[in-house]
Amino acid sequence: MLIDFSFKNYRAFKDQQTISLVASNDKELIQNTISLDFLQDIKLLRSFVIYGANASGKTTVLDALNFCRTLVINSARYTPEQSIEVNPFLLDNESKKEPVEFEFSFIQENVRYQYGFKVTPKQVLEEWLISYPRGRARKLFQRNCHEGKNNFSFSSFLKGEKEKLIELTGPTALFLSVGATFNNQQLLKVYKWFSEKLVGVKASQIDLGIFLRAMNKSNFKSWVREFIKFSDLGIADISIEEEDLKLNKIPHDTPEVVVKFFEFIKDWAEDQKQEGARSLSVKFLHQIGDKLVPFSLNDESEGTKQLLALSLPIINALTKGQILFIDEINSSLHPLLVQSIINLFQNPEINVLNSQLIFNTHDVSLLDKSIFRRDQIWFTEKDSKGASHIYSLLDFSPRKQEALGKGYLQGRYGAIPFIGELPKEEIDLGKK
Structure with a gap:
């Protein structure tokens, strides 16, 4: 689970920003929060929505x-010459030269961790990892780059070979990534939070x-x-049939080189068929x-196709306890379908593994106190x-009975586009 995430000097964001999934003391919609025995002092949010104007x-x-x-997943494989593809805030001459900073606070296997790093395109300048077993801070490692040289400090709590890992850590590689790649079990546990629990999609x-x-x-089929x-969706059931791999007949006027290629593919397909390879025919009844009445996927609406495509990451998130972040969740989807997705995550009887949903949207109909707590809206x-x-939204201390959608459109909370007036002069496209 994600507790909070901070970042600084990243693309459009110059100053440090923090998104927090720590619930406030608000007693409304308590089912939208997660309570954990080992985090007695805080509750976490099951979902988190971001509103704002275009390009905000x-x-x-x-x-x-x-x-x-x-x-985290890939940098262990970076060569020493390979750059980190990161963009700082570019509208300020000083920021262009400064590193980009990130820090996570999260829970993995019932232990809270704090992990962060500062990077430029050419090198990792700082990196740190702290664990909090039973609530007590243990700094596992600290990395600082001075005059192009990596300096590491380790506590006795980080076990295993370290000197070899230092040698294998290039200037643009994260130590966490390298340590996990070479099977340090403590670092692998943290690495798996990023690789298996944190999942993002663009709808x-x-x-x-x-x-x-x-x-x-x-199992996925039944889900x-x-x-x-x-x-x-109006779909009563799904029919799935396996079919032999098929290749169409080759036209008689096909060039010889293409014919040979198709013959090769045909032979390969026959081999695959003998080994049990089959194609799937999926029909929606x-x-x-x-x-x-069976419909093919092409017969379904764009909204239905998108929801079916989203079903895979949604089902994975709910069955694996993931943090799922979705960009453009309402693209082609009816607002009530988006609300049904939100309800899957906010229903404790369905979301038994405490998965979390983070998404952005323009859909003002979701700005409703019956759907979201005020601390879930950003x-x-x-x-x-x-x-x-x-x-x-809590920065504005809205009243409990306030109509949030109306207040947002009226500009009460900011984050709306400024729309100027067209010139008053008459515009006649027919005139030259």
Whole structure:
């Protein structure tokens, strides 16, 4: 579970920003919070929504999460010459030269961790990891770069070979990534939070092919059946059949080199067939009168396709206790379908593994006190110098009975576009 995430000098954000999934003392919608025995002093939020004008930084917040995840997973394989693809705030001459900073506070296997790093495109300047078993801080390692040289300090709490790991850690590689790659069990545990628990998707770019391939798994198939019934898509059931791999006949006027290529593919397909490789035919059965009528995926609406594609990361998150962050969740989806997705995460009887959902949206209909607590609603806005900021609805102390959607559209909380007036002069496109 994610407790909070801080970042500084990353793309549109110049100053340090923090998103917090720590619940306030508000007693409303207590089911939207997570209580843990070993975190007696705090509760965590099950979901977190970000509003803001276009180009205000909503997507950048999620990009920051994804950037960190990617760097942790991949940087152990970076060559010494390989750069870190990170962009600082560019509208300030000093910020261009400064490192980009990130820090996470999270829970993995019932232990709280604090992990962070400062990087430039050329090197990791700082990196640190602290664990809090039974609430007591233990600094596992600290890394500082001075005059191009890495300096490490370790506590006795970090076990295993360290000198070899230092030698293997290049200037743009995270020590956490290297340590996990070479099987340090303590670092691997933290690494797995990033690689297995923190998952991001862009709703408009999810590959439906992944969904179709996953349908071959019986447990996922049963989950999808329940998911489509829950979402009221008008689909009564799903039919899945395996078929032999097929290749169309080659036209007689096909060039010889292409013919040979197709013959090679045909031979390969026959080999795969003998080894049990099959293609899947997925049909969606709609109840029309007393009959079930099969529809192919291409026959379904764009909204249905997107929801089906989203079902894979949603089901994975709920069955694996993941933190799922979704960019553009309402693309092609009806607001009530988005609300049904939110309800999956906010229902403790369904979300038994305490998964968390973070997403951005423009959908004002979700700004409803029956859906979200006030501490779950956040906004992004740019200041006069072009720097983005993220802040909580709680900063405005809204009344409990306040109409949040109306207040937002009236500009009470900021984070809306400034729309000027068109010139008063008559515009006649027919005149020259």
